[in-house]
């Protein structure tokens with residue numbers, strides 16, 4: 001069993017994941033990526049809500065909400081937010097009400113983006129969805145709505161954007177502990193960790209966990225949203241808080257490394273390199289990435305490998321943070337020309 005360094009005993013915590021998410025070695029792909037030893041930590045696999053790293057954060061955030069006697073979870077996101085979808089799923093599982101404040105901040109429309117993927121799943125989980133125009137201030141709107149909910153006798157608990165605060169980071173510190181244990185059992189130790197970084201709590205939590213466990217792995221945060229300088233500040237501040245909360249030695253902010261070369265035109269806007277990474281991993285390993293987070297992060301990993309950022313034989317861990325529903329919201333990016341049309345004779349034979 002994974003040592004949690006007292007985390008789950010000291011903080012209110014609910015269990016949303018199985019004992020461990022799988023850690024899978026991809027030998028031939030690692031060989032092709034400049035001869036690294038490549039592992040993928042499958043945080044996209046779970047029994048609740050379709051899976052994803054936000055479940056890690058929700059283990060601690062919802063633990064706190066329940067401690068405070070809340071009966072309603074409130075959170076924010078973009079229209080195709082994985083965090084909103086998983087908050088809705090957890091609320092459904094626990095019999096809580098869920099209020100989602102979603103902003104139309106990605107310049108995208110159409111039936112797929114507005115109705116499929118995370119939007120579809122969020123509706124299935126029964127959340128109340130409030131869609132704001134891009135210029136509306138979600139925090140201000142939320143403050144007003146909290147008043148309405150309280151008048152209705154509800155006890156709301158607000159989870160920040162992306163679940164990125166100290167509690168959320170503790171969830172990802174837990175992931176780091178698990179990872180170190182799993183590698184140890186395979187006689188390996190991480191030299192590099194590559195992860196998609198958006199609101200920053202995921203990278204911060206991994207850094208805090210690795211720090212607490214005494215690992216010197218370098219964490220490459222691949223930004224999908226902010227410029228490097230801004231994201232560095234956010235990640236450092238959350239990681240510091242998490243280290244303090246764990247009662248650990250002070251966090252060394254010089255360890256924070258953010259790479260913003262893979263954002264492309266902006267959050268939620270994929271580009272050819274991302275689609276190519278998605279096709280490559282699907283077509284060679286049967287592993288599915290998403291167009292908003294993991295597709296960009298894996299594009300970063302591929303290019304870092306090409307540029308010689310990893311020495312041959314080094315152990316590189318890609319944290320698969322989830323996001324699969326996004327693939328369906330963006331399926332129009334993958335042109336129908338790729339589909340092979342079966343001739344009628346093939347068809348009749350196949351179904352004969």
Ligand SMILES: *Cc1c(COP(=O)(O)O)cnc(C)c1O
Pocket residue numbers: 052053054082083162164196197198199200201202203290293294321322323
């Ligand atoms: C939210 C999310 C991330 C990034 O996590 P942050 O804590 O917001 O930086 C990465 N991948 C997926 C699939 C996500 O949903």
